[in-house]
Amino acid sequence: MTKPFWNVLKVSPVVVAATFFVANSTLAAEVNEQATSVAQLSQETDNLGQVTSVSQFSDVQPTDWAFQALQSLVERYGCIAGYPNGTYRGNRALTRYEFAAGLNACLDRVNELIATATADLVTKQDLATLQRLQEEFSAELATLRGRVDSLEARTAELEANQFSTTTKLVGEAIFNVSDVFGDTRVGGADLQSNTTFSDRVRLNLYSSFSGKDQLQIRLQAGNIVSNSSVTGTNMTRLGYDVATADNSVGIDKINYAFNLSDAIRVKVDATGGELWENVNNFNPDFASSGRGAISRYGRFSPIYRQGAGGAGITVTFNPGGPLSISGAYLASTANNPTDGNGLVNGASTAFGQIAFQPSKVFNVGLSYAHTYQNNSSNVNLFGSTGSALANQPFGRVATTSNNYGVEATFQPSSKFTIGGWAGYTVATAESGANVGKNANAFYWAATLGLKDLGREGNVLGVIFGQSPKITDNEATTGEDLDTSYHLEGLYKIKVSDNIQVTPGLLVIFNPEHNDANDTIYVGTLRTTFTF
Structure with a gap:
């Protein structure tokens, strides 16, 4: 057997x-x-x-x-x-x-x-x-x-x-219902606004070739029009409006990030470079345009809008302790070969930041940016936040600025976050009748986030502050007369892992830092789908 x-x-x-x-x-x-x-x-x-x-x-x-x-x-x-x-x-x-x-x-x-x-x-x-x-x-x-x-x-x-062995698709679609309320727009004319229903769609292609690197290509389309067209001030802008509001599809971001060593991360932007995505912006609950604050100013400090949309490089050194250091260079017209443009001769921003996080509870950063903006790039010191005078203190002439910022986040519990930022800018006219003259600007904000309020995943947010204001100006263009205050309330409702509904209200007191202007209200209902 x-x-x-x-x-x-x-x-x-x-x-x-x-x-x-x-x-x-x-x-x-x-x-x-x-x-x-x-x-x-x-x-x-x-x-x-x-x-x-x-x-x-x-x-x-x-x-x-x-x-x-x-x-x-x-x-x-x-x-x-x-x-x-x-x-x-x-x-x-x-x-x-x-x-x-x-x-x-x-x-x-x-x-x-x-x-x-x-x-x-x-x-x-x-x-x-x-x-x-x-x-x-x-x-x-x-x-x-x-x-x-x-x-x-x-x-x-x-x-x-399959489409690719190295690439995955991550998408986001926003449906937005919005309206503006108030007696008059900036300048005194009657404020006339209609309720709008608009959208913004982003498709991100993320590719990795080694497992530790990432190539991002982002396509965007939308038709969310800036509220400034009816209010007369950028202070009422939503955080997710689009530059080309006709739903045309375009590539608005291309970058490649990789590790130079275990402690050094490098990101190269070919177009669409944004400091607030490349470095810590210290406002994790509200920084996202699709799932964060409803306003443009409420997302993060304006210092991170320097050089936005340009090409360049960002390097972050993080040895593993509480201290990390970031440095960046972005050129807004890097692709333009004409005189006064290009990678090194045109509008550009040199940025540095030290971030200190001794514990998970507390996180603080010190930031600096030196920016040069020439006439051809349409001078815009604070990325269309704050008053018109703050963004062009000398008019549309070449301007340099030294920007100093401090940012912090305090999270005493997993359900409660306090944050904020403050910034000071010294701008100098580089051409025109006011060449060599300086103007000073100041801004600040405080944020409060209450998580899991009413339901797990929901967030109640309140943002209050003063957007960029010219406090002193040697030029004949003058200073901002009064002080505007930014008040924003929102409630992020987590319907599911892929759907978030956010009702919000934005209130601007003394728009354009002028108490002669009536208070303006912006109401929104944003629905964000991620896939």
């Missing part, structure tokens, strides 16, 4: 059974993994406990066909675990985690027995149990092999026809 193969190999049938079920349980797991989430939930909530006798299982009876196998594994090998309520649940589906835990325990015990050579490794009972297991599950295993073969064929087809 031919001897069973396990007898020829002189190994324990437990090892053979374990090997047999590794191969077949892996196949079964790959199918069951997609079939139900109930077993996974049970796996996560139940804790296994080691037992020393099969009699400890209240739901295992001597009449059960697998009783002897369990008894041997429990009492002879000591590698079977049960549940805290004293059950084994023999009819329950086996998860891959449970199989791995049981297999590891059995292998450890068998190795111990082999090392000590104090036990009979092969018994007739073991052989009979193994034969019965093979016969009992032969039909099921054959079915599983067929199902897995089908899945492998479908997977091969998908891999052969």
Whole structure:
């Protein structure tokens, strides 16, 4: 009579059974993994406990066909675990985690027995149990092999026809309902505004070639018109309006980021470079245009708008401690070869920042930016936040500026965040009648975020501050007369992981830093879809 193969190999049938079920349980797991989430939930909530006798299982009876196998594994090998309520649940589906835990325990015990050579490794009972297991599950295993073969064929087809092995698509779509309210617009004329329904769509292609690098190409289309066209001030602008509001599709961002070493991260922007995405902006709850603040000023400090849309490089050094250092250079007209433009001769920004985070509770940054803007780039010192005079203190003439900023975030608990920023700018006229003269600007803001308010994932936000204002000017263009205040309230409602609805209200007191102008209100309902 031919001897069973396990007898020829002189190994324990437990090892053979374990090997047999590794191969077949892996196949079964790959199918069951997609079939139900109930077993996974049970796996996560139940804790296994080691037992020393099969009699400890209240739901295992001597009449059960697998009783002897369990008894041997429990009492002879000591590698079977049960549940805290004293059950084994023999009819329950086996998860891959449970199989791995049981297999590891059995292998450890068998190795111990082999090392000590104090036990009979092969018994007739073991052989009979193994034969019965093979016969009992032969039909099921054959079915599983067929199902897995089908899945492998479908997977091969998908891999052969997929878009790319290195690229994934991440999209965002905004539906926005908005209106502006108030008695008059800046300048005294009646404020006339209609309720609008508009959109913005972004498609990001993220590619990685080494696993630690990333190439980003972003396409954008939208028709959200700036509120400044009806209010007469950029202070009422939404944080997600678009420059070309006709839903035409264009590539507005291309960059490549990689690690120069474990401590140095480099990002090269070919177009669409933005400091607030390249470095820490210290306003994590409200910085996003699609899921953050509703206003342009409420997203982050205007110092991060320097050089926006340009090309250049950003380097961040983070050795792993509480201190990190970032440096950047962005040129707004880097692609223009004409005189007064280009990578080094045109409008440009040199930026540096030191970030200090001694704990998860507190995070503070010190920022500096030196900016040169010439007439051809349409001087705009603060990225269309603050007053018109603050953005062009000398008119449309070449201007340099030294910008200083401090930013901080304080999070005493996971549900409560306080943040803010302050900035001071010294601008100098480089041409025109006021050449050599200086103007000073100041701005500040405070933010409050209450998380999980009403429902997990929801955020109530309040932002209050003063947008950029010219406080002193040596030129004949003068100073801002009074002080505007920015008040913003919003409530981010998490409908699902992919849908967020944000009602919000923006109030601008004394628009354009002039108390002769009436208060203006902007109401919005933003719905953001991510996919």
